[in-house]
Amino acid sequence: MSRSQLQILVQLAKIDGVVSQDEIDLIRQVGKANGLTEEDIATAFDETHEVGNLADLTDDEKYEYMYRVVQLMKIDGRLYKEEITYCAKMASKMGYNEDVLYHLITKIYSDPHVSADKDALKKKVQKYLIKD
Structure with missing residues (x-):
């Protein structure tokens, strides 16, 4: 994961006008798990990046992104229209x-323990990829 990819999560967290501590913690966790430093993560909150070509990600990376953005939307317990619109654009890209x-929203919101069945969910989500 690059800093610009982490920026997608940061932009989503900021879209409702308030970045909660839970959102910050999740973004830090994702960043660290993907080899980013604390400085890289902090910089992602301070800078605005142009989103790169998301179509170049592997299918596994695309799934992880979609999973994380929906997880981030869920963290504050509310869904905002702006968040959904932003995530739909990311999915399309x-x-x-x-x-x-x-x-994903239906599965992740309805089952707080979805991570236990993440591989099965991944297989279903991959069917939504549009193949040329």
């Missing part, structure tokens, strides 16, 4: 049919 977002 990654090559997903935008319906993938609603599938």
